[in-house]
Amino acid sequence: MSKNTSFSTWVEIALDAIQGNIHLVRQQTGKQIMAIVKANGYGHGALAVAQAALEAGATWCGVARLEEALELRQAGLECPILLLSWTPPEQIRIAISHRISLAVWTYEQAEWMATEAKRLEVQARLHLKVDTGMGRVGIQQESAAGLARRLHDDPDVFFEGLFTHFARADEIDTTTTERQEMLFSQLLTEFESLSLRPPFVHASNSAASITRPSAHYDILRLGIAMYGLHPSDECLLPPGFRPALAWKSILSHIKVLPPGSGVSYGHEYVTRKHERIGTIPVGYADGLRRNAENHVLVGGKLALVVGRVCMDQILVQLDQMPDARVLDEVVIIGAQGNQRIRAEDVARRWRTNNYEVVCGISARVPRIYT
Ligand SMILES: *Cc1c(COP(=O)(O)O)cnc(C)c1O
Secondary structure, eight states, rough: OOOOSSOOOOEOOOOHHHHHHHHHHHHHHHOOEEEEEOOOOOOOOHHHHHHHHHHHTTOOEEEHHHHHHHHHHTTTTTTTTESOOOOOOGGHHHHTTTOOOOOOOOOHHHHHHHHHHHTTTTOOOEEEESSSSSOOOSSSSSEEEEEHHHHHTTTOOOOOOEOOOOTTSSSSSSSHHHHHHHHHHHHHHHHHHHHOSHHHHHHOOOOHHHHHHGGGOEEEOTTTTTOOOOBBBOOOOOOOOOOOOOEEEEEEEEEEEEEEOEESSGGOOOOOEEEEEEEESSGGGGGSSSSOEEEEETTTEEEEEEEEOOSSOOEEOTTTTHHHHHOOOOEEEEEETEEEEEEHHHHHHTSHHHHHHHTTOOTTSOOOOO
């Protein structure tokens, strides 16, 4: 077993897995790919993922916040970047000055964006967001053509894109997605007849990228699948995709406690016999959920976390691992020996999805790229 003693806890990212996943989607679809790197690249590190994705043939990056877009620009990335959601009015000027493409769905936003662009003597690159059934942001489709006309006719605006977002593309029942796709394609036909079709039309997240070629249009907005994680239990990645992330730590201390010993805050766990208890320097401040059952891999076997998760440490029961030693590697997500804990396994224990598990690995955990 390799002994990495550089950190208490760390995340290893296989950038070649991310690149391989992008190659698979490109081969299967032939479409342009927007690498979705919001939330620090789903916890994988936004800049490293963006660079690897662009190298693998992605042409766009997608983010949720201006701060995320600026991180990429400040590192020198020149690719088109779409800010997928709402831009606070005070941030519009800086976004446009950095050539960030913006999502727009009201006349008021269009006015603010055009005004700032005029002041900066550049064009605002805008993607019209249509709400076909997500109910989150976007113009209702019956009003979309009017706003598209306004964008198209404004010399301070480059009407660059048209997009929508699916609410249930990761489910077996395709009723809602079919309805959303139908509304969107009708709208696109209307735009084409009015000569309002912008150069980039897009609708597919990972789930639709895998399951709905009819909804691919010009660009695929690839998030979870790029990281090698399943869109949902009902929408599994095809063979060939590889998860990129492993989350690891190390045994920092081992002792045998006598029967009746309380373990961790509140003594919620009390030993029943002589028990081997190990300490691992990873805690809820790193993103390990406190009020949930947790397991880790030690010596290629599942070890149960006992007692409360602390801010920076956890305790594990090691009676089944008599060979475990201080400095041995511990796996929170990933493979060890013949065992694997997937992000999806952690998500099930935490009653959430794999997205939240990886996004929740906090910034203080070093990311190591392999
Ligand atoms: C996050 C996001 C995506 C990516 O979704 P995945 O399910 O991770 O592929 C695509 N489009 C929009 C608008 C998003 O917010």
